[in-house]
Amino acid sequence: MEKYILGQQLVNGIVLGCTYGLIAVGYTMVYGIIGMINFAHGEVYMIAAYLAAIIIAVLTFFGINSAFLSLILTLAGTIVITSVYGWTIEKVAYKPLRNSPRLAPLISAIGISLVLQNYVQINQGAGNQGIPAVVSGAIKIGGGSNFFQITYMQAIIILAAVASMAILSIIINKTSLGRACRATQQDPKMAAILGIDTDRIISTVFIIGASMAGVAGVLVTMNYGSFDFFVGFITGIKAFTAAVLGGIGSLAGAMLGGLLLGLSESLFSGYVNTDYKDVFAFSLLVLILIFRPSGLLGRPEVEKV
Amino acid sequence: MFIKNPILEIKDLTVRFGGIKALDKVGFKVEKGSITALIGPNGAGKTTVFNCLTGFYKATSGSIFLNTDDGRVDIVKILGEPFRLSDFINPVAFISRLRYKMFGGSYLIARAGIARTFQNIRLFHEMTAMENLLVAQHMSINRNLVSGLLKLNSFKEAEERAINKAYDWLDIMGLRADANRFANELPYGHRRRLEIARAMCTDPALICLDEPAAGLNPRETDELSMLVRRLRDEFNTTVFIIEHDMTLVMDISEHVVVLNYGQVIANNDPESIRRDKAVLSAYLGTGNDD
Amino acid sequence: MPERRFIRFAVLIAIFAVVIFTKDQAYAGDGEIRLGIAGPHTGAYAAFGKQLWRGSKQAAEDINKVGGINGKKIVLIKADDACEPKQAVSVANRLVDRDEVAAVVGHFCSSSTMPASEIYDDAGILMITPASTNPMVTDRNMPTIMRNCGRDDQQGVVAAEFVIKRLKAKNVVVLHDKDTYGRGLADAMKEQMNKLGTIEVLYEGLTRGEKDFNALVTKIKAKKADAVYFGGLHTEAGPLVRQMREQGLTAKFISGDGIVSNDFIRAAGGNKFVKGAYMTFGADPRKLDAGKAVVEEFRKSGYEPEGYTLYAYATVQIITEAMKATDSIDGEVLANWLKANTVKTVMGEKSWDKKGDLKVSDYVIYVWTGDGKYEEYK
């Protein structure tokens, strides 16, 4: 029995971790490129949740019910629209503040997230929204009352996380776009001098981050079945924590941080106490940062004298 | 070269960055009241020496001692060194080590009497020249919160003194006009001088100048050499200087230490340094002399 | 020339200040009676704010149709506290001073109701909350603070009795959402259950706003629970019950009036998940003959009068009755009258004890049927 419970807890943790990771990517990339905490990112995830539900509803209206098809279409549609959101947010709220003190964009980000929350609430109503179970069923390991399971939806989340990580790291490390990104990250001025259109790169990064949030939004919503205009906030904070934990600016770090956070949460609440699981998560963060001041995989900043 | 009364004693100073040895058993002394130059080709480890004795890098091994009029200071110790086995037998040593480990740090070195400037100027850019100098006098002026908040006379007087001292230094550096301008709006040469003034405001026994002439035009360089001499003659501060400009070095310094590949290859007076084969080969590349 | 600029600026500030701060002084509407509808009209709990608003609006319209209160029309004033104590206080002051309301319907969240009630008590204005079930609301003996809903301790008792006596549960898990309402409810239930000699196998709080309770559910599973009591709102109850079912946990799920809303189904993501979930709630007004007509009216306008809608409606009725009878808007007078008399409302006859709580708390058990409705559990 015990080992099945443990297994289940590990599954819970990993799935939760993957969702954090997917969102953390957005934070970590944006931070890496313009060194700013994009507090509105969580809200993009929230918008994605709504879009997912809307698209599903429209699809069923047109009589498209095959799980596979609706999953793909929803993902595609959501990614496109959230990317537009990400792009617009950057243009509207951050680009005008490109060369101003680093806290200015932070505040306008907070403003934007207020705007998005209320914009959605006014249009879609404050109530809880739901999304029908698109994919159901589970892989059971063990039998009788002694088993632990991975629902297909959870499996999809894990796969999606792995896949998008792979794709992203290919983009970043192999393509010329990725090279431009890294160059901009190293030294925007120099990159610009070398003829890299840094504005375009920055927009691209926002688009990528937003589409990751889109993926997370769709899958997580399908997994938990419900959402409201407030889900962006908590998830955002958690994902940001994950990004920092893994070393903000590093892709793998985001994923690792996500998994670590997810596992620590589920194991702590599973075996110790749910009331204090966030306290534990944050204390863990503090401890790790004390011993590795720039996160698990973040490159340590050397004191240049 | 014989040092009768050293202010600085460096013994077997070794610094490793990962695999590479930046410094390898570097050892030399600096005469009190002298102008000593540390030269060597790029990457020879000059700045590393500075960073060690001003506490920004921790030496892998070796010792650094500073003898000021107020006594002898073990630089490595006040930076907080790793515990040794013996500490666990000897509580006193343990406690002192623990204290330095927790509260020690490079700032204690400045308090011990070493001031420095930086290769890439490090001023407080968003503050005025005046404030830069006042910050530097932080230790010497009245820091009592209450008297400050209540603007007691004791505080006013201390502040007055600090301001006057700062102005004196601005005069010496010929920066009086810039007193209330932002540091980052000063021209390059002025910044260099302001940084030296700031260092001097801490009343150091030993001042370490890291390539002070870099980026200065000949005229400014000449002024600088004058200045360095004044620092020593008028304020009897020992000057320890890293410089690439050989004419300047040979002109002002009485004692030259040459580093190459993290090792001292020569340690003598300028004249003999000029004629030193190792130095020549180090500078002229391969050792094919004559 | 900066000097002038300063003085001009300063004078501007002065004028500006005097203008806004004094403009909304004297503004006593004649021929109308104002009621403040205070609740979370924005923010995470706006869903409930909507219920309050719809209910009171309907009531006001109906009453005004038949001549209002002694000829005076009822005017409603929307007061948003977003369930934040800070905002609750300033909105309460606004209602008292600026809008000069005669009485207040609200607030919703107990954590807002308590600080706000201090203001109303101070100003001697009648406040009747249709939703704040936390005992402390009326236990602080404030004469003009009353409630038109049950208390958590009553509700918790009913729930505990049900779980132990009817469901015969052995391993009971008690959960709450760490908030005033939820935790109060859970504690009340726990206490009663312990009195009945059953000690819960697990008592924990989950975090509001989160959606993933899988870890907790797995833990419950490990405890071999056969009943799970949750003190909280549908926003968390939904995902919780869904994840229980998804992990193949068949334990009974019982909660309070925080999940009385079709949003509960959506929060759970489908009827199949909420089927068989129990909850404690006042005798369903939609079933009472008194309410039939009203409910029809709501349904005609395409709105299902769920949750607190009719509570709000009834509260407006109660205030109206009191004002008609006493022809006064003085809080103490109204409160005393209400505590002495019985009022017929859309939810049946209501009467109050000295503290301002309902004499009869008619909590009963409901069960969610598989078709998106809930019905009394016999």
Next chain:
Amino acid sequence: MTVSSRPPLVLILKDSLIAGAISLVIFGPICGIILDGYTFNTDFKIPLILTSIVTAGRFFFSFFGLPKLPDLSRIHPLANRKPTVPDKIFLGIVFAVFLIFPFVGSKYWLTVMILALIYVLLGLGLNIVVGLAGLLDLGFVAFYAVGAYGYALGYQYLGLGFWGSLPFSALIAATFGAILGFPVLRMHGDYLAIVTLGFGEIIRIVLNNWLEFTGGPNGVGAPLPTLFGLEFSRRAKQGGTPFHEYFNIGYSSTYKYIFIYLALLFFVVVIITAVSRLKKMPLGRAWEALREDEVACRSLGLNHVATKLSAFSMGAMIGGIGGVFFAAYQGFVNPSSFTFFESALILAVVVLGGLGSTVGVVTAAVILTILPEALRDFAGFRVLIFGILMVLMMIWRPKGLIKVKRPVFLQKGKG
């Protein structure tokens, strides 16, 4: 985009059309397709309106250029400059307005102004940490909470009154500041930010869960402040005589607010003076130097550890005082008043005001508190508009409303 360099009309049109298309993608689904259970209703009126507004607006602006906004930077910060005569007049008028306000303003606005002053205090506190010492703190609400609970619990367990618990809470808050300071000393910039954020959350969660001590979500009642044993409540609750009975005048809760307001104003003035003096003192200079360049500070013998800690605890102390007043004004504290959003708001006060500028903090605090209240008439759109204004203000003045001027040091005797 200014009037001077106007692109050709064709480009403008193309540009606006693109903007339109994008806004259609943005508004279309969310405003156009309203979810209703698992089905939906469509209403394409709103998105179309919005889209056309955006298109038209874009066209208008790129055609006529953006409107010029008034420039506030000429309003000199009075705190860190030798006040000249007009400055003093200005200060005097402002102070007078604040002073007479409670006697002319309505009670509602009085309470709003009390909140505003509380935010001024918080802003001043955070300004020391973020504005002067340059340490980004996203968990400042923690100290606010500590102060508020220090008052409420101090009364409950130690019987401390208002005046007693001011120093008490301030001290506790300062201690917490130092405690938080220690672990985060090695961290830089945004790592510090997230850790402080976590700290704030931890405090809130503990306050919420520790039912036995803090009353958990139910919160704790806080006593009303007293003046020489006079109470401002209708009935005496703390064994004193009610204010109105003492002067035998009719009871009005306004007295209570006036008193809190004036006491608060007093503290604000004191702290503003203190902070503006600190800036001209070694400690204040050390903070700013630390913000500018830590390495250089160390090379000058500045103990960066002590300096950072002092900034943290000093800021925390002021935050704690703010908390005490909040509790006194609220008469009740519970954890839901101390969420992360609160920290964000305080940070907004500081940044919008202009990092390091005292006048800025005051202005921003007043604006950010009055705004949401003034917007109440917009009911549902209130917070939306508030958010939009926040963004616009940031874009309008990225460096904050008020630009910091440095103090000028002249040598006595000589020029």
